[in-house]
Amino acid sequence: MQIDILTLFPQMFESPFSTGILKRAIDHKLVRINICDIRDCTHDKHHTVDDYAYGGGAGMVLKPEPIFEAVESIKPDIEEGVNMLPIILLTPQGRPFSQEIAYELSRYMHMILICGRYEGVDERVRGHLVTDEVSIGDYVLSGGELAAMVVVDAVVRLLPGVLGSEASLLDDSYATGLLEYPQYTRPDEYKGWSVPQVLLSGNHAQIANWRREQAILRTLERRPDLLDKANLSLEERRLVDRLKQS
Numbered sequence: 001m002q003i004d005i006l007t008l009f010p011q012m013f014e015s016p017f018s019t020g021i022l023k024r025a026i027d028h029k030l031v032r033i034n035i036c037d038i039r040d041c042t043h044d045k046h047h048t049v050d051d052y053a054y055g056g057g058a059g060m061v062l063k064p065e066p067i068f069e070a071v072e073s074i075k076p077d078i079e080e081g082v083n084m085l086p087i088i089l090l091t092p093q094g095r096p097f098s099q100e101i102a103y104e105l106s107r108y109m110h111m112i113l114i115c116g117r118y119e120g121v122d123e124r125v126r127g128h129l130v131t132d133e134v135s136i137g138d139y140v141l142s143g144g145e146l147a148a149m150v151v152v153d154a155v156v157r158l159l160p161g162v163l164g165s166e167a168s169l170l171d172d173s174y175a176t177g178l179l180e181y182p183q184y185t186r187p188d189e190y191k192g193w194s195v196p197q198v199l200l201s202g203n204h205a206q207i208a209n210w211r212r213e214q215a216i217l218r219t220l221e222r223r224p225d226l227l228d229k230a231n232l233s234l235e236e237r238r239l240v241d242r243l244k245q246s
């Protein structure tokens with residue numbers, strides 16, 4: 001997959017892409033990430049990227065020309081409408097990002113992310129250039145850069161070959177529709193706190209049952225909204241009903 005990121009702050013992307021899973025994915029050529037400085041697509045002496053809002057008001061608005069030019073330099077033939085290449089504006093006004101959207105994006109060969117800034121982007125960028133707008137949650141960030149990093153991380157770890165074993169993807173919270181069960185490692189006793197006996201039993205069926213139950217319990221306590229969509233057996237639904245009553 002190729003990901004192009006358009007930003008006014010290219011330096012922000014240096015460290016997240018040079019460590020851990022993302023670095024490994026880049027080194028193994030499973031993804032190519034190209035950071036494009038929007039300022040390089042200006043032609044005036046002062047490299048102007050923003051301007052006052054028509055109609056007045058506080059805050060500057062990102063000008064359309066450098067953003068269109070940056071996208072056009074990546075993809076020379078932009079046609080409106082049908083588009084195999086997602087061009088995504090990161091903005092608090094976008095649709096809420098989710099694991100489902102991450103899966104959707106991971107199927108493309110190429111995507112372009114445009115980091116907006118909080119004060120605004122000229123509406124013609126929304127109307128005639130981008131194919132989608134995404135937000136990462138109901139809070140305000142000063143720019144779309146951190147959101148773009150979140151999207152890249154969530155998408156790249158889904159690409160084939162990026163994670164060590166495919167099993168770790170299947171177990172993910174949100175893939176199962178439940179939060180993850182509690183995990184323990186050695187020592188079996190620490191400061192008097194013991195690891196649950198069942199995990200030391202070696203009985204794999206019992207362990208699997210315990211984990212499933214814990215995942216359901218945890219989801220019920222912390223994110224009951226997720227349970228409605230989770231894939232539960234009839235017996236597990238009954239367990240949820242019993243837990244709700246107690």
Ligand code: 6GU
Pocket residue numbers: 089090091092094116117118134135136137138139140141142143144147148
């Ligand atoms: Cl994508 N951008 C900004 N500026 N703030 C946000 C956001 C994006 N998602 C949540 N808050």
